Amino acid sequence: MATQADKRPWAVEGEEKRQAVKGMFSEIAPTYDLLNSLMSCRMHRRWRSAAVRRLSLSPGARALDLCCGTGDFLIPLRRAVGTEGTVAGLDFAEPMLRLAVPKVKAGLLLGDACLVPFASASFDAVTVGWGLRNVPDLNAAIGEAARVLRPGGRFACLDMTRSKGWAGWVSDKAFRFLVPLLGRLFGKPEAYAYLPKSTSRFVDAVELAQLLEAAGLTSVGFRKLYFGNVAMHWGTKR
Numbered sequence: 001m002a003t004q005a006d007k008r009p010w011a012v013e014g015e016e017k018r019q020a021v022k023g024m025f026s027e028i029a030p031t032y033d034l035l036n037s038l039m040s041c042r043m044h045r046r047w048r049s050a051a052v053r054r055l056s057l058s059p060g061a062r063a064l065d066l067c068c069g070t071g072d073f074l075i076p077l078r079r080a081v082g083t084e085g086t087v088a089g090l091d092f093a094e095p096m097l098r099l100a101v102p103k104v105k106a107g108l109l110l111g112d113a114c115l116v117p118f119a120s121a122s123f124d125a126v127t128v129g130w131g132l133r134n135v136p137d138l139n140a141a142i143g144e145a146a147r148v149l150r151p152g153g154r155f156a157c158l159d160m161t162r163s164k165g166w167a168g169w170v171s172d173k174a175f176r177f178l179v180p181l182l183g184r185l186f187g188k189p190e191a192y193a194y195l196p197k198s199t200s201r202f203v204d205a206v207e208l209a210q211l212l213e214a215a216g217l218t219s220v221g222f223r224k225l226y227f228g229n230v231a232m233h234w235g236t237k238r
């Protein structure tokens with residue numbers, strides 16, 4: 001018989017993962033931004049801006065951020081496309097999405113990144129920030145990102161990745177103890193235990209690049225940040 005422990009978001013797949021992840025982000029939404037800044041030493045905004053520069057967006061362009069959460073990727077996207085451009089954000093956790101509303105002028109949609117409610121080739125750029133690790137079907141989400149990009153449109157994503165060598169050893173300790181400790185301090189131990197556990201189960205940076213290529217992206221590349229713990233990937237739709 002399945003126990004409650006088996007239903008934790010890092011221990012389930014498919015529909016159970018979808019529900020567990022949605023519930024978890026809905027619960028942690030009020031403290032998400034603060035903990036994000038603490039855990040990244042406030043670097044996350046700089047990484048997002050660097051990812052948006054990779055998209056080479058011009059004023060008037062159309063950009064979509066999948067798994068947009070509280071909207072922090074939408075801000076540099078809006079800056080890049082200007083007031084005449086289109087910025088859309090999609091997430092399935094309403095409490096996260098609600099926090100994006102006052103931050104940025106963007107179309108916000110409640111929906112699933114594995115089944116994106118836009119026509120093919122609708123966007124000049126698609127981004128995903130710390131989202132792909134959480135989706136129940138990674139190939140479906142990458143496929144949807146590629147599908148809604150126009151030929152020549154650009155993709156960029158940021159997510160946690162496994163770090164190697166001495167930096168990997170130090171980060172592993174920090175991840176396993178400090179992140180759950182922060183979670184406990186903020187009263188959400190399970191949600192923050194999810195971060196290291198989901199990272200260790202996620203594809204590595206090379207595998208993610210291969211999946212992006214298999215989905216029809218070309219000029220795929222990646223760069224590791226934050227002592228190798230964060231990976232920025234990019235690619236162009238064929």
Ligand SMILES: C[S@@+](CC[C@H](N)C(=O)[O-])C[C@H]1O[C@@H](n2cnc3c(N)ncnc32)[C@H](O)[C@@H]1O
Pocket residue numbers: 018021022025026036066067068069070071072073090091092093096111112113114128129130131134135136
């Ligand atoms: C770690 S947060 C990242 C939020 C935001 N992108 C950022 O950079 O801060 C992950 C987000 O992905 C969303 N998410 C996870 N799986 C999803 C799915 N299948 N469809 C839509 N959103 C999803 C969660 O609700 C959550 O808001």
